[in-house]
Amino acid sequence: MVDFDPELINxxxxxxxxxxxxxxxxxxFCAAIGETNPLFTDDEAAKxxxxxxxxxxxxxxxxxxxxxxxxxxxxxxxxxGMDAGKDVEIIAPIRPGDTISLSSAVKEIYDKTGRSGxxxxxxxxxxxxxxxxxxxxxxxxxxxNRP
Amino acid sequence: xxxxxxxxxxxxxxxDSRAPVEAYLNWIKMRRAQVPVDGVVLTxxxxxxxxxxxxxxxxxxxxxxxxxxxxxxxxxxxxxxxVTDEMAQRFDFTxxxxxxxELIDEVARMGGIAVPCHPGRPNIGLYEHYVKKPxxxxxxxxxxxxxxxxxxxxxRAAELIAKHGYRATGGSDSHLVSLIGLCAxxxxxxxxxxxxxxxxxxxxxxxxxxxxxxxxxxxHAIPAEAS
Numbered sequence: 001m002v003d004f005d006p007e008l009i010n011x012x013x014x015x016x017x018x019x020x021x022x023x024x025x026x027x028x029f030c031a032a033i034g035e036t037n038p039l040f041t042d043d044e045a046a047k048x049x050x051x052x053x054x055x056x057x058x059x060x061x062x063x064x065x066x067x068x069x070x071x072x073x074x075x076x077x078x079x080x081g082m083d084a085g086k087d088v089e090i091i092a093p094i095r096p097g098d099t100i101s102l103s104s105a106v107k108e109i110y111d112k113t114g115r116s117g118x119x120x121x122x123x124x125x126x127x128x129x130x131x132x133x134x135x136x137x138x139x140x141x142x143x144x145n146r147p
Numbered sequence: 148x149x150x151x152x153x154x155x156x157x158x159x160x161x162x163d164s165r166a167p168v169e170a171y172l173n174w175i176k177m178r179r180a181q182v183p184v185d186g187v188v189l190t191x192x193x194x195x196x197x198x199x200x201x202x203x204x205x206x207x208x209x210x211x212x213x214x215x216x217x218x219x220x221x222x223x224x225x226x227x228x229x230v231t232d233e234m235a236q237r238f239d240f241t242x243x244x245x246x247x248x249e250l251i252d253e254v255a256r257m258g259g260i261a262v263p264c265h266p267g268r269p270n271i272g273l274y275e276h277y278v279k280k281p282x283x284x285x286x287x288x289x290x291x292x293x294x295x296x297x298x299x300x301x302x303r304a305a306e307l308i309a310k311h312g313y314r315a316t317g318g319s320d321s322h323l324v325s326l327i328g329l330c331a332x333x334x335x336x337x338x339x340x341x342x343x344x345x346x347x348x349x350x351x352x353x354x355x356x357x358x359x360x361x362x363x364x365x366x367h368a369i370p371a372e373a374s
Contacts, residue, residue, distance in 0.1 A: 001242055110162075112193065113219050113243050115269050115297075121162070142162075 002111040002120050002147075004075060010105050013073040018099035018131065019064055026056045026096060029063065055093035061128055061137040062088060064100050070124075075106065077120040078147035084121060087140040094137075098130045107140060111147075120145040150338040151356065152211070153187045153331045155226060155264055155290065155318025160199065161192040164322040168201055171327045172208035182328035182358055186211025188318070188344070190226050190264075193218060193243070195235040213341050216240060217264065222247035222283060223271040226290070226318075229259030229345035251285050260348050262316060264290040267303030274303045282311065288348055291315035292330040292355040295322075316348070317355030329359045 023043075030041050035057050038045035046054040094100065107125035111118060121144055128137040156171065157164040168189065175182050187210065189196065194216060201212035215228045218240050225247060227234070234257050238245055247263075254261045266273035266289045273289060291304050292315075308315050317330040335352040338344050347353060 001239075110193075110241065111243055113224075113271050115271065117270050118243070 002077065002109055004109045008075065008106050009109070010107065012103045012105045014067045014070060015103040016065070016067050016101050018101045021056060021060075021094055021096055021098045021100060023054065023096040026054060026060065029060055030057060033057070033059065051093050051095075053095065055095050058088070058090045060094055061090060061139065062086070064102055064126075064128060066102055066104055066126060070104065073104075073106075074124055074143060075109065075122050077122075077145040081143055081145040084142040084144040086142065087138075089138040089140075090136070091138070092130075092134055092136045094128075094130070098136075100128050100130055100136065102126045102128055102139075118147055120147050148337045150186070150334045150336065151184045151331050152213070152334065152338060152344070153184050153319050153321070153328045154215075154228075154262075154316050155190050155217070155293065155330075156187045156321045156327055157191060157217075158189050160189070160194070160196050161322070163192065166322060166324045166327070168212065169204055169208075170324045171321070172204055172210045172212070174324050174327055175210050176208045181360075184210075184328040184331050184358075186213060186338075187327060188213045188215050188228070190215045190217040190318075193241050195230050195240055197230070197232065197235065211339070213344060215341070218245055218250070219243040219271070220245040220247035220250055222263065222276040222280070223266070223268070223273055224264050225250060226262045226264045227254055227259060228262065228348060229254070229257075229341055231257055231259070233257055234259060248283055251283060255285060258345065260287060260345050262288050262290060262348065264318070265293040265296060265300060265304070265320065266290065266307050267296065267300035268293075272300070272303070274307050277307070286311070286313055288314035288316050290318060290355075292317035292357050294319035294326055294330040294359065296320075314348075314353070315355045316353070317357065329357075331356050331358065 039049050040057045104126045108123040111120045124141045126139045158168045205212050216230050251261045263273045316332045319329045321327040332353050333356045334347050336347050
């Protein structure tokens with residue numbers, strides 16, 4: 001099994017400055033990805049919807065960036081690696097007027113074998129919170145290392 | 148009554164699959180003509196998902212769901228059917244270097260069966276390990292048809308089976324909903340639970356079956372000149 005310091009797990013290594021969410025930003029994001037759902041684009045229609053107003057589309061959660069030094073804190077194993085994908089879990093709507101900050105920690109480290117040999121995976125979880133300190137989303141960044 | 152089971156599938160409980168069990172069952176229910184399987188065996192990677200209860204989904208979709216595990220050994224990946232709590236305590240399923248011979252013997256002693264999967268696959272298949280290491284004892288069956296195999300891998304599995312006289316199973320190795328049931332195992336017996344599955348894998352009559360759509364030949368971009 002891969003050797004690592006268990007104290008690394010779930011220890012938050014960075015929290016970003018809050019980033020404001022505006023109605024305009026949501027509109028631009030919707031235009032960029034071709035989103036036409038009135039829950040995200042039409043103020044009048046969204047008012048009558050389940051959220052009482054426009055909210056950001058779920059994929060908007062991926063627009064928030066980690067800090068500049070994020071990769072300095074991601075453990076590395078061996079000589080090479082690659083981004084092995086991301087899982088996004090939406091917990092609560094992101095609304096215009098919110099400010100969102102990310103805090104990141106190593107969630108999991110594990111190894112596995114595949115066609116190409118042994119790989120070590122490091123999963124870093126970024127938790128998105130709004131100005132009320134409510135969790136709005138989790139993003140799990142999965143990095144593969146070749147030991 | 149015969150039973151057709153996909154013996155190798157990964158749900159979102161495995162870290163590299165995004166397929167919910169409900170979506171698998173719905174897919175099977177909606178496509179019985181293309182995917183004529185009666186059930187699936189969830190073989191999550193390096194874990195025993197013992198507490199998961201799929202009975203409500205079985206009733207909703209009329210598709211059987213059994214649970215097993217895919218573990219990693221010094222001879223490649225192995226499906227373990229009939230996992231017990233004792234077995235999960237005896238072996239650390241997260242260990243990617245479980246001694247295969249010990250696993251096969253201990254699983255059998257505890258009432259289960261260990262079936263090496265995708266044996267023709269580089270690095271994690273039995274075929275390649277047999278070139279460098281002694282042949283494993285007490286192997287009853289290996290996976291002949293794996294839905295995720297690349298060209299040549301299932302052929303190497305067939306070669307291995309012919310050489311060592313193993314019994315042959317089939318499974319989709321699905322990590323995506325649309326791939327479920329494309330390879331499976333047809334049993335002569337009716338199989339309703341994991342005990343029956345283990346019994347049949349050890350002593351019953353079964354064969355690997357292939358439901359993958361046949362690929363159409365690629366047309367020539369430029370028609371061949373008439374000779």
